[in-house]
Amino acid sequence: MFTFQFIQISKMTLMTQDGSQVAATLIMLSVICVIGSLGNGLVIIVYTRKHDQLTTTLFINILAITDCFTCITIIPMTIYIEYWEWGISSAFLCKLYYFFNNCTIPFSAFLISLIAIDRYICICHPFNKFMTLFKSKVSVGLVLTVSVLLGIASTFQVKMIKGIHPNDLTNSYECADISKLTNTTTTEKLFFSIVQKIQLLSYTTCIILVICLYVAIYCKVLQTRRKKSILKGIKNVKKPSYLWESRSNLTNVPDLDENPIKLPDGDTMLSSAKSTPNSKSFLTVPKPEHRRVSLRSICDTQIFQNFRTAAMLSVVALMYIISFLPAFLMINYPQILYIPLFYMYYINNAANPIIYCFMNARFREDIKAIVEALKK
Numbered sequence: 001m002f003t004f005q006f007i008q009i010s011k012m013t014l015m016t017q018d019g020s021q022v023a024a025t026l027i028m029l030s031v032i033c034v035i036g037s038l039g040n041g042l043v044i045i046v047y048t049r050k051h052d053q054l055t056t057t058l059f060i061n062i063l064a065i066t067d068c069f070t071c072i073t074i075i076p077m078t079i080y081i082e083y084w085e086w087g088i089s090s091a092f093l094c095k096l097y098y099f100f101n102n103c104t105i106p107f108s109a110f111l112i113s114l115i116a117i118d119r120y121i122c123i124c125h126p127f128n129k130f131m132t133l134f135k136s137k138v139s140v141g142l143v144l145t146v147s148v149l150l151g152i153a154s155t156f157q158v159k160m161i162k163g164i165h166p167n168d169l170t171n172s173y174e175c176a177d178i179s180k181l182t183n184t185t186t187t188e189k190l191f192f193s194i195v196q197k198i199q200l201l202s203y204t205t206c207i208i209l210v211i212c213l214y215v216a217i218y219c220k221v222l223q224t225r226r227k228k229s230i231l232k233g234i235k236n237v238k239k240p241s242y243l244w245e246s247r248s249n250l251t252n253v254p255d256l257d258e259n260p261i262k263l264p265d266g267d268t269m270l271s272s273a274k275s276t277p278n279s280k281s282f283l284t285v286p287k288p289e290h291r292r293v294s295l296r297s298i299c300d301t302q303i304f305q306n307f308r309t310a311a312m313l314s315v316v317a318l319m320y321i322i323s324f325l326p327a328f329l330m331i332n333y334p335q336i337l338y339i340p341l342f343y344m345y346y347i348n349n350a351a352n353p354i355i356y357c358f359m360n361a362r363f364r365e366d367i368k369a370i371v372e373a374l375k376k
Contacts, residue, residue: 025082087173088173214310
């Protein structure tokens with residue numbers, strides 16, 4: 001959700017002094033690229049095959065497509081640029097990289113926020129049908145438009161610098177932001193500052209919104225559990241025993257065999273209780289059958305599924321916040337810059353499939369079904 005322009009010269013200086021950071025960064029990014037591409041590809045296949053028309057499925061699928069695009073396109077570009085220490089001669093590649101980075105990062109943050117809103121409405125207001133599938137698609141279109149505009153704005157903040165290489169005196173090029181240049185106008189610097197603050201503000205707003213919504217969801221879960229425990233205590237109260245006892249256990253009830261009822265015609269009507277000792281009295285009420293509720297039946301309920309999905313997606317949001325925290329701090333404190341730690345935010349693009357696999361049993365079953373289908 002933030003630009004990376006104003007730390008490039010610091011990175012250039014640091015990379016010149018410590019090449020081991022560059023090597024560690026390239027290895028880390030390569031691993032993330034492979035794992036993220038395969039993992040998000042599986043997520044796209046699994047959730048594309050679902051036809052449940054759920055908003056959660058839509059958001060997860062779009063988030064997986066965004067992450068897969070990042071792993072296939074943006075991370076390889078980062079590897080290339082870092083390998084050449086930002087000394088690229090193509091102005092198009094320079095601007096394209098800034099556009100992709102400053103477009104996908106806010107789009108992912110907006111998607112995480114939409115997912116949190118969807119889970120909040122689904123759990124805290126289950127009878128409110130506000131977030132429909134159509135409205136979800138419209139919301140995704142709106143946040144995509146805003147993200148594209150932020151990406152386009154970032155392309156006006158970079159320029160190609162032509163210089164002389166100090167070793168061989170040949171021409172060298174560098175992709176740098178305008179805040180580090182001396183020949184920039186006041187308008188360019190003002191535009192750079194405005195765009196940067198908008199990106200930072202939007203990122204912070206998304207993070208605060210996600211935290212508040214998942215805290216509200218957590219409170220709702222606790223409230224629901226408390227109500228269930230109270231209702232369970234009421235249901236466990238022992239019923240009056242006389243309703244369920246047999247005739248032989250009842251007291252103060254006359255034996256009908258010993259006290260026949262006389263009919264008008266002089267005949268008598270005797271009870272047949274003694275002929276069937278185990279039979280129940282005419283005062284007894286049939287005991288209802290108590291169904292044994294299995295754990296699987298509880299887990300298959302809609303409420304439980306919503307809670308479990310919310311828990312999984314809250315971990316996704318938490319992973320997003322943690323992975324971006326180092327880069328967020330290094331932007332404000334460039335003196336603590338450490339390149340591998342700075343690019344740790346790319347881990348977020350590869351972590352989501354792993355989270356789904358560990359926390360979603362149905363996702364694991366779908367993966368097994370795909371693997372078995374491929375074996376055949």
